[in-house]
Amino acid sequence: MSFKVLILDNVNERCEEVFKERGVEVVRNHDLSGQELYDEIKSYHGIVVRSSTKVTEEVLEAGENLKIVGRAGVGVDNIDIEAATKRGILVMNTPNGNTISTAEHTCGMILALTHNIPQAVDKVKGGGWDRKKYMGNEVYNKTLGIVGLGKIGSEVTQRMQHFNMNIKAYDPFASVEQAERLGVELVELDELLGTSDFLTVHTPLTEKTKGMVSMENADKLKKGIFLINCARGGIYKEEDLPALIDEGYVAGVALDVYTTEPPTDELYEILQHPKIITTPHLGASTDEAQEKVAEQIAAQMADALEKKDFEGSLNGKSISLTTNKEVQPYLELAQKLGSIAIQLAPEHANEFSFEYSGACAKFSDVLTDSILKGLLSHHVSEAVNLINARHYAEERGLNIRETTASQSETFNDLITIRLKEDGEYQKISATVFGEKDYRIVEIDGFGIELGLEGDILMYKNVDKPGMLAKVSYALAKQEINIASLSLGRTMKGTNAITAVSVDKKMTEEELQPLYDLEDIHALQYISLPSNQD
Ligand SMILES: NC(=O)c1ccc[n+]([C@@H]2O[C@H](COP(=O)([O-])OP(=O)(O)OC[C@H]3O[C@@H](n4cnc5c(N)ncnc54)[C@H](O)[C@@H]3O)[C@@H](O)[C@H]2O)c1
Numbered sequence: 001m002s003f004k005v006l007i008l009d010n011v012n013e014r015c016e017e018v019f020k021e022r023g024v025e026v027v028r029n030h031d032l033s034g035q036e037l038y039d040e041i042k043s044y045h046g047i048v049v050r051s052s053t054k055v056t057e058e059v060l061e062a063g064e065n066l067k068i069v070g071r072a073g074v075g076v077d078n079i080d081i082e083a084a085t086k087r088g089i090l091v092m093n094t095p096n097g098n099t100i101s102t103a104e105h106t107c108g109m110i111l112a113l114t115h116n117i118p119q120a121v122d123k124v125k126g127g128g129w130d131r132k133k134y135m136g137n138e139v140y141n142k143t144l145g146i147v148g149l150g151k152i153g154s155e156v157t158q159r160m161q162h163f164n165m166n167i168k169a170y171d172p173f174a175s176v177e178q179a180e181r182l183g184v185e186l187v188e189l190d191e192l193l194g195t196s197d198f199l200t201v202h203t204p205l206t207e208k209t210k211g212m213v214s215m216e217n218a219d220k221l222k223k224g225i226f227l228i229n230c231a232r233g234g235i236y237k238e239e240d241l242p243a244l245i246d247e248g249y250v251a252g253v254a255l256d257v258y259t260t261e262p263p264t265d266e267l268y269e270i271l272q273h274p275k276i277i278t279t280p281h282l283g284a285s286t287d288e289a290q291e292k293v294a295e296q297i298a299a300q301m302a303d304a305l306e307k308k309d310f311e312g313s314l315n316g317k318s319i320s321l322t323t324n325k326e327v328q329p330y331l332e333l334a335q336k337l338g339s340i341a342i343q344l345a346p347e348h349a350n351e352f353s354f355e356y357s358g359a360c361a362k363f364s365d366v367l368t369d370s371i372l373k374g375l376l377s378h379h380v381s382e383a384v385n386l387i388n389a390r391h392y393a394e395e396r397g398l399n400i401r402e403t404t405a406s407q408s409e410t411f412n413d414l415i416t417i418r419l420k421e422d423g424e425y426q427k428i429s430a431t432v433f434g435e436k437d438y439r440i441v442e443i444d445g446f447g448i449e450l451g452l453e454g455d456i457l458m459y460k461n462v463d464k465p466g467m468l469a470k471v472s473y474a475l476a477k478q479e480i481n482i483a484s485l486s487l488g489r490t491m492k493g494t495n496a497i498t499a500v501s502v503d504k505k506m507t508e509e510e511l512q513p514l515y516d517l518e519d520i521h522a523l524q525y526i527s528l529p530s531n532q533d
C-alpha cells in the first residue's frame, strides 16, 4: 500500500526528503485551518505538525484516512490524544531531538536575564548608552533550582554546573541515583522555591505544575529570585508576574513560552514589563534541532505506516510489541479467539476473564488488546484496532480480568476466555501450532480440535447414533458442503460438542432447519476471517 503524508507546520525540509526516500508521498501545506484544513486532510494517512497546528477532535474526524499524527518535537498539548486514541489514530513525537537546543536556550535566557542583555541591546540600538541601569548579577556560586529533572532539566544542570552554579531540583519522579549521578540535590518544592536564586521549570503543563509560582505563594520565594520558563506557558501565572517583580519578590523573568501563542493583547501588555525578557517559543528553533526532529519523525512515521516499528508512539501502549516476531503468532490467535468468544456469548455479556499460560503469558498486555479487538469488532461500528480497543472496552463497561501462568499443563501456550454470564458456552481455549495453525482445543471441558477460520456451526448434542447424519442431511438438502468436522465428548453416551466447518456463509433462513433439529441445542453459527498471509 502507498501512503500519503501532509506536513502542516514549518518542519525542516529533511522531513520531506526522508519520506520520499521511504517511498511515502508527501505534500507540504502550511497554516491551514478551519474548513480548508478539514477538506485537505481527508485523503492523508499521516500529518506532521509542530506546536502551531491544533489537532482537535474535529480535525481528526475530518481525517477519514488518518493513521498517524506525528509531532516534530516534544510537547503534544496541541494534539487531542484522547480523541486520536478513540479513533485508533497513533500519536507519536520525537522526545529528544530538540533537548540540547532547548537546554542551550534556557542557559542563554538565564545569562541574558541576569546580565540584562536584551534590555541593554535595545538601549544601544536605540542610540542610547546607560551602563549603570543595566548593572547585572553573576550566576557564579548561586543556586539554580530546577523543577523537572528530565531530559532538558538534566542538560541544563550539566551546562550550568560549568558556570559554577549549585543545582537543586524538585522532581517527584526522579530517582536518587539519577540526582547523585548529576551531582544535584533533590529537595521538596517549597525548599526549592525558598532557597533558589534562579528557578527554571522543565515539566509539562499539568494540573500540578500550572501556576506553580503566583502571587498566592509569593511568600515562599527567596527574595529577588529570577524565574525562567522555557517549558510551557502558564507554569508561572503570567498575570501575576508584573506585581511579583514590582513588589520585590522576583528580580526578573525570562519567558520563551506563553499560555496563548502568539500572546493575546492583554498578555502582550504584561510582557512590556522592563524586567521580563521574552523570546517567541524559540527553544527548539535551531537548524540542528529542526533537522533532527524532522528526520526522526519522518523515519518513525514511515516505520509505523509500514508496521515495522512504533518508536515514539504515545498512545496504544502495546502497539510497539507487535513488531516482535515472538508475539506475532499469538496476536492473530487472540483476535480470533475474541471474535469466537463474543459470537458464542449471550447477548449483553460484559464480563470476561482472559487467561494466558505458557510463553504467550509475557505478552498478556498486547494480547488482551488483541482479544478486545476481535471481541469488539462485532459490537462497535468504528474500526477497532490495538490503539483504541481498551478505550471502547471501557466505554462499553466491559469487565475484564486477566491472569497469567508461566506454564500450561497441556500445551506450550494456551489462551482461554471464560464468559462470566450464564449462557450455553462458558469457556473456550485455543493455541497455535507453528506460526499460523490456530486451533480451538477445548470448549467447556470438551477436548476438540478446530481450525480457527471460515464458517463454523457449533452445537451441543446427546452422544447417540444418528446425530451427525441429521445435521449433514439438513445441510445437504440446502446444498451446503461440509469442509471439516470436529467432535468432542467427555464420556460415552452423555453429552458431546460438535463443530462443523461449512464451505459458505449461511443465512438465518438456511440455519433455521438446523435450529429445529431434535436433541441438538446451543447451535451457534460463527464466522471467522481467513488466516492473514
Ligand atoms: N521551549 C521549547 O521550545 C521547548 C522545546 C522542547 C521541550 N519543551 C518543553 O519542555 C518540557 C520538558 O521537556 P523534556 O523533554 O525535558 O521532558 P521530560 O519528560 O524528559 O522531563 C519532564 C520532567 O518533568 C518531571 N515532572 C513531571 N511532573 C512534575 C511535577 N509536577 N513536578 C516536578 N517535576 C515533574 C518528570 O518527572 C520529568 O522528569 C516539556 O513541557 C516540553 O514540552 C519546550
Ligand SMILES: O=C(O)[C@H](O)COP(=O)(O)O
Pocket: 050, 051, 052, 072, 073, 074, 075, 076, 098, 281, 283, 284, 285
Ligand atoms: O515541545 C516542543 O518540542 C517545543 O515546545 C518546540 O515546539 P516547536 O516545534 O513548535 O518549536
